[in-house]
Amino acid sequence: MPSDDDSQSPPPEPSKVGSALHNRNFRLFASGQAISQTGTWMQYTAMAWLTYELGHSTFVLGLVAFAGQIPTFFLAPVAGVLSDRFNRRSALLALQYLALLQAAMLSALVWTRQINQWEIIAFSLVLGIINAFEVPLRHAFLVDMIDDRKELPSAIAINSSVVNGSRLIGPFVGGLLLATLGEAFCFLVNAFTYVPVIIGLFMMRNLASPAPTANIEMRDGIRDGFRYVCGFPPIYALLLFMCLVSVMGMQGSVVLPAVVEDLVHAGPDLYGAMTGATGVGAILAGVYLAYRSSIAGLGSRIVLAGVVYGGGMLLFTWATAAWGMLAILAVTGFSLMLIKAGGNIVLQTIVDEEMRGRVMSFYTMAVLGTAPAGSLIAGTIAQYYGPMASITVSGICCLVGSVAFAWMLPNLQKLAAPKLEQNGMMPPLGDPLESLTEQPLPQREKQ
Template sequence: MSRYVSTTFRSLRHRAYRLYFTGQIVSTVGTWAQKVAQAWLILDLTGSGTLLGVTVGLQQAPTLLLTPWAGIIADRIDRRRMLLWTNWAAAVPAAAMGLLVLVDRATVPVIMLLAIVIGVVEAFDKPVRHTFAADVVPTEDVTNAVTLNATMFNAGKILGPAAAGIAISSVGVAATFLFNVLSFLVMVMALTRIRADEIRPRDIRPKERGALRSGVAYARRTPVIAATLLLMTVTGLVAYEWNTAVPLLAREFSSDAAMIGYFFAAMGAGAVVGSLSLAGILVAVPRTFLAAGTVFAVVLGLVSLAPSTGLALVAMFVLGAVATTFRALATSLVQLESDAAVRGRMVSLLIMAINGTSPVSGPLIGWMSEAHGARVAIRIGAAISLGAALVTWRYLARAVPERLSAAERGASNMSEDGECHSSAA
């Protein structure tokens, strides 16, 4: 048992990662609490699933437009400094939202405008936040660190919505937004305590013409990265839009704000259990990634068929475990398959695939849920995701059949200096 625990949490042996992990837990709790509060505020003001989807889409639109450039910046500058900037910046719209609710001046147009501001900050934060973990652990611990990050993210998905549900019912929506402000400050404190010598040195790329174009070309000529981005784009378009789908599904079972928190918490609890169960043994290879994508689609379909609240919460628990494993494998695979010099850009493309599709998927799922019910919208997403997983299996079986071998033990070829390089790079 002790050996399993030490293997599962081995990245926490590194002081810098412990600080980063701890700060991220608090910040993620605040972020998820704000997401629930924002969704509840929109539904309380309008009762419209379409407007909720539009708001989520507007918040994610900067991810689609700006994240590729943010990935280039993440490859060029000190990532810790960039994280400090984004956390300070993210506290501003959270504070504005809380104060507007306090003085009863929060309207749908204002909420949408602040959602766009939040989205701009997130567009620059996501590539560096996802890649910074790889900077503070040895190469052999990258997959473990990414998986623990997923665990942390989903622990926030449990605690944040639960805290938001209690706060909305007891002290009001404004307190939830203001708590998120404090959570960003905790993250800033953690980052300032990380020493420069605890960050793994890397080559900082100088400014170059066509950096974005060369990054896209790199992804296209690397089959595993291309396939991962393709599958995550499709699932991002039709399924991976929890900020719209989960609140609407929860409202089909109850109009109580707490039910949204319960659904998010059930999903988060499953994600934590799944992540912790697999953190010590999970290997990011194409075969396990594709298997996770297939199972994800099947479980998502089962969620849409749950006949009662209790069974729906159980299904959400299982979905959380599978969805987190699927995303963690995608994140690890992209990082391990790419050169350190382009890793920020590759992760930014992955973030675009998952979150940058929200300007389309948010309104689409919101409209379909409003017209036909959330269950139908989720069921359609599950069917399309399953088809995409099967197509991706077929593509990789033709492009790199050796990478789908059951005997494969590594996620990528390792160079002599310990960095990861794709065989097709």
């Protein structure tokens, strides 16, 4: 865990924002993801709206979200082992084809008006299974596309900005299409957005080829990954904190359609704007992380982001004007992405290369796989006590978790210091408990 005391650090080198974009392969990846993720968020927006329109049940809204996220909890560890064993590009290509097919089929069913809530849940489950394999693969694949390991934080920050820029554009465009052309068109457009990703993956050349973990059995690989994570407190404590935020931070997004329609008495255009406001904050968080020249001080920023996120959720329950809600969602979106992307950067900095895929699978479980519990909790509380009660519970839990993580942070920094020194992230002289200097990431040897 990076130390927060950088008062004795030498002046940092100028930050190379977007330095990862010097790599042709990463440019192809980022541009394809920008289009594909936009389409994915259009589908999420349309699925949530269509589900509520068909039954006006916040419980079913939570169930749809649950179906889309629960596969990650069970399948992400499998994806992590596969990521460390097989060619990541080939696996990603296969997953893009499957995602395209499910979006096209969903569009056809809605277009012929042969869709109901349970079929939407089934399609959400299929997309969740695809994402359970794709997300940890995509995170581990970042290091294969860059030539210099010091560009990895830039690649992670840019990837987060791309994903969350789509979170801004996708719901906004999705809301407009919902109001004009309907849900089926949203799903059809999403199917076409997978094509640029497929083309980009085919065009990549000279990818890094990390030595796979030879002849590893699936059960042994999962067990070894679990032992590795549990044996290093800075990793598992950070994962547990992100898990808490994901579980209890789902309330706002899950019940947002009910807030818009039942409390604000607005339509899909405001729903898209509110979801997009979260994306604005997330983009700004990605830009902030890209401007940072090192990971020094990132731990305290993650704690502060947790406090702001929890407080923002509580403040949202008191807001009455739409503009106030939009502003709060932008701030909470910034905080949430700082926790997720900042945690990703820390994890990928201290992890051993042979465990990268498996640690990223546990990261995916913490961020996405545990969220289904939050979706069901959110939907159930909203069903019986109202959507604002659900959001209040979210805010209180996130505040308590942030305080607990802040209490553990100094000890976690001390435990992480030897690993950071080993990876070239702090000077080898002196006490390893000294504050980190703004050291660049180590150069990776080409293979």
